[in-house]
Structures are given as structure tokens and as C-alpha cells.
Amino acid sequence: MVNAQNVLVGAPDQKTTGAILSAVLETELPTSPLETPDPAFQSSGYISESGLTVTPERSTSSIKDWSGAIIRQLLEEFNGTLAWEHLETNKQSLATYFGDDNVTVASATAETGEQMTAVLGAFELPRKSWLFRIKDGKKRVLIKVPDGQVTEQGEVSFIKTGAILWPVTLTTYPDSEGNNIYIITDDGEFAA
Structure with a gap:
């Protein structure tokens, strides 16, 4: 039976914690969408209106019988990626884009405001x-992504007519269970 109540929209839940959070690898993950995350998880601020995209990628090889008909597909490779664009420029969003060790912040002085310096180079970004x-x-x-690494940094445009976006994949x-991505839903209807 069809039920329009089961149609969900993908709005960010950022009222109290932010919608995209990261922490050092192996930080304890919540088991429910309603659970408060470990304080080690840091929000990276606003995300652009294009939202979040989850892309499962599978490559297979075919087993064929004598007549050439495909009778089975074997999984050769799986990769799950997530992509988004940071709309906010702050220490955490830059650390996601450039890598934690590649962003430094200097406090405001009597002569300058707070200054952030980010560097690009030939280095791997951290797994978190x-x-x-x-x-x-x-x-x-x-x-939930127990172990993920930014492996693509998208093109950044500096234009007068739009916000600076920091796109990442x-x-x-x-x-340890062999899973890359967990998606957990809660319908918000509590038992009496």
C-alpha cells in the first residue's frame, strides 16, 4: 500500500549540531539519528543548496556459459562516495577541503583580524x-561513515555574484563489519 508519509525530503538537521560533522578516525558513532553525537565531532557549517549526494559505485565481471549468455555477475570492486559543497568558509570547512594539518589560524591582533592560511600540495588528506x-x-x-577520506577537491570560483564554495568528494x-556507509532512519512516531 502506498503512503505519502513515507516520502522524505533531505533537509539538513543543523539546528544544534550542524548537518555534516567529522572527528578523528574511530570516534564512537551514534546508533540513532536522535542520539547526540560525541563532542569530538565538529560541524563544518553551512552546505550549499545542492545538498549531499551519496553515490554507490560497483564494477562487476561477467561469467558466461558456452553459448555466450551471461549467467552470473561477480562483484569486482565497490566504492561509496559522498559529495557536497561547503558554503561557509571557516576553520572546519577549510580543514575538510585542505586537510586538518594544512590550515592554520592566527588570532586577531590590534592590527589584523583573525587570519586563516590554507595550503594546497601533493599530500593525502586525513581519514576520519x-x-x-x-x-x-x-x-x-x-x-554514518566510520572511515572516510576526502579524495577529490572540486574547483573553487571567486566571483562577485556568488558565494565561495568548497566542493569535496x-x-x-x-x-570491521565490511560496511562503508550506514543509513539509519527514524520516523518520529514514538510508542505510547
């Missing part, structure tokens, strides 16, 4: 644990 929090009214969705790696 990630949370993505989504809401639709009372309904909640939590996407996160590659996920399997956890």
Missing part, C-alpha cells in the same frame, strides 16, 4: 569518521 544529519519534520536520517572504506 563522518556523520551526516538530515531531517523532515519529526523524521530523521543519519548517515569523500571516499569511504569498509569498517
Whole structure:
């Protein structure tokens, strides 16, 4: 039976914690969309209106019988990626884009405001644990990535007619259970 109440929208749940959070690898992950994350998880601020995209990628090889008909597909490779654009320029969003060790912040002085310096170079970005929090009214969705690494930094444009966006793609790696991404929903309807 169809039920329009099961149609969800993907709005960010950023009222109290931010919608995209990261912490050092192996930080304890929440088990429910309603659970407060470990304080080690840091929000990276506003995300652009294009939102969050989860892309599962599978490559397979075919087994064919004598006649050439495909009779089975074998999984050769799996990769799950998530992509988004940081709309806010702050220490955490720059640390996501450039890498934690590649962003420094100098406090304001009598002569300058707070200054952030970020560097690009030929180095790998850190692997971290990630949370993505989504809401639709009372309904909640939590996407957990126990082990993820920013592996693509998108093009950044500096123009007068639009915000500076910091686009990234996160590659996920399997956890001890062999899972890359967890998606947990809560319908917001509590038992009496």
C-alpha cells in the first residue's frame, strides 16, 4: 500500500549540531539519528543548496556459459562516495577541503583580524569518521561513515555574484563489519 508519509525530503538537521560533522578516525558513532553525537565531532557549517549526494559505485565481471549468455555477475570492486559543497568558509570547512594539518589560524591582533592560511600540495588528506544529519519534520536520517577520506577537491570560483564554495568528494572504506556507509532512519512516531 502506498503512503505519502513515507516520502522524505533531505533537509539538513543543523539546528544544534550542524548537518555534516567529522572527528578523528574511530570516534564512537551514534546508533540513532536522535542520539547526540560525541563532542569530538565538529560541524563544518553551512552546505550549499545542492545538498549531499551519496553515490554507490560497483564494477562487476561477467561469467558466461558456452553459448555466450551471461549467467552470473561477480562483484569486482565497490566504492561509496559522498559529495557536497561547503558554503561557509571557516576553520572546519577549510580543514575538510585542505586537510586538518594544512590550515592554520592566527588570532586577531590590534592590527589584523583573525587570519586563516590554507595550503594546497601533493599530500593525502586525513581519514576520519563522518556523520551526516538530515531531517523532515519529526523524521530523521543519519548517515554514518566510520572511515572516510576526502579524495577529490572540486574547483573553487571567486566571483562577485556568488558565494565561495568548497566542493569535496569523500571516499569511504569498509569498517570491521565490511560496511562503508550506514543509513539509519527514524520516523518520529514514538510508542505510547
